[in-house]
Amino acid sequence: MPQRYISRLRLTSFRNYASAALDLAPRHVVLTGENGAGKTNLIEAVSLLSPGRGLRRAPFDTLALSGSDGNWAVAASIETEYGPVDIGTGAAGDAGSRRVRINGTNASSVTQMSEYLRLLWLTPAMDGLFSGPASERRRFFDRLVTTLIPGHGAAVADFETAMRQRNRLLDENGDPAWMSAIEAQMAEYASAVHFARTDSLTHLQALMASSVADTGFPEALLDLSPLLEDAEPKTASELEGELALRWRASRALDRAAGRTTLGPHRVDFSVTHRQKGMPAGLCSTGEQKALLIGLVLIHARLVKEMTGIAPFLLLDEIAAHLDPKRRAALFDALDKLDTQCWMTGTDPVLFADLGARAQHFAVASGQLHQTG
Template sequence: MISRLALTDFRNHRDTLIKPAAGFNLLTGPNGAGKTNILEAISLLSPGRGLRRAALRTMARSDGAGGFAIAARLEDGSEVGVGTQANAPDRRVVRINGANASASALAERIAILWLTPAMDRLFLEGATGRRAFLDRLTLALEPEHARNASLYEQAMRERNRLLSEEERPDPAWLDGLELRMAEAGHALHDARVRTVAALDGAGAGDDDFPAARLALEGFDGDDLARALAEGRRRDAAAGRTLAGPHRSDLAVTYAAKGQAAADCSTGEQKALLLGLVLAHANKVSEARGLDPVLLLDEVAAHLDPARRAALYTRLEGRGQVFMTGTEAALFDAVDDAARFTVRGGALVRD
């Protein structure tokens, strides 16, 4: 858990310090005050592009020096931080206990998962969002997943570049890249399969957070190196790689109804999503002996009062939770919490 968080020149936060509670942390204030910015800052303490998936250069405060810094002290006393510098606004610098580190190393220190209003359409839109969601679930269970994903993406970008050149690339060089893709890709796929198996049937099985059946589609885990070698001409014509775990999709079904999540009501989709997050938090606790930090942006505003109260009950005692809302009344059913008001990039503990 995070015991101290400091933001410097991040979004609209010039110099914000927060000492969160071990349980519920409630951030309220008007739209545009900077509540979600705090959640985004926390999300950047994990591999990837954060909950908004924004470009790093857009995160620095507009009237600041050009870079930003996010520093956190964890409950074990270790310190992690990420940021950028004015002369390299697109390069993320990661530090752990004062030393430079890789972004993937962050996953070994802290597990972070989030839900945002944009994810309410997770089951309706393309596979990219569902794949990213599954990868965050997997990362929290298996921190090395970030390294395998990075190796796979790097090798695939290089292969695509070579295939796009007019001059025919060296087959031996392509063989090497495809072997790297296959090794990292199979590890990536196998980790996703384990996560899907662990969460299949997840949920409380009631109307508040119904159980979900999960399946991984789009890539069957067959010999990837062979498929890549045989598909070079096809991929060159398409301008991209058409086979591999980057084509996978997460299929979700409302278990009790046998109905695809995409065909469920908006409320049912939200309940399925929350059920997955709650079940995943339990799995992370069991597998790693730590509770993931949960970031729930405007989650209460999209639930009826009964389901809202049920959510707070389920979250109690599950570790550190950050929730945002425009109205403090949305959290009246939360008994024990640290409550903060956010206005204009400034934060005050109530």
């Protein structure tokens, strides 16, 4: 039985759910139904119990049920080894924002939810991750890092906000002193982002190289492209100083390019199939999906080891393209994580081997019916 699990989930005016209620046991959760029934909407609601905009990255003012007053809400009871915790999030007064409440009290920040639960997810949109643009791989890796270091996502967002300010100033030929102040702020955020990424990668690589890494899925070699090609400052203050100097020196180049050409927003995350020695982008679609699943399973173990909190996994349409052997390996690996995993699919047969290890729900037109 997992130490932490979601025992109750309530949705109000969320996506295609006018209201929904699930009372759950400490087992996996399987949601099956036709496309468009609301399976992904439900696990998207769960994903909002973490920092960020959830697994679809949708603006908060687009989440409400069509025709409603816009006041969507998601509430969950989390059973922990210290007792139950009630967490809720929903539309705030300001358009495009949300509020978070924990045990009936307004949270100081969205990252406060991470004290009670961590979340990782895989969706079909990630299937082309390794052959797609670097920005998508970077966003995926930053999501992994945020599950381990909850403040990382905010640091990435703060850097990007400051960078946009610098780009506007460059375009407007703004005040150099103001530019220097923004560049110093960018350097502080960039340093935090860089060291969170590299530290997380180091721990993840070490765990992958250990015997614990036997998940039944291909092993991966991971890498991040250098932030600075010709130097690697060892401390945060050294990196901040170096970045500020380089941004000052590159103002003319960046003005001509219309963007900031150096920084953590240019870093790429790469994955190589260890056994084949082949970049993931050149592997078959099935191998890429297997690599992605193996990576998320190992990262879940890392989060549990380093934080003491086994992350909940949200796996959308996870079994559709896995053969029986790989499905069995996935279900066994999920059991070993000692966590509650939420899975969706169109065919209940794909999850039959889970048996009593999961609670099964049929989803149809925003309605839920327990089937096992």
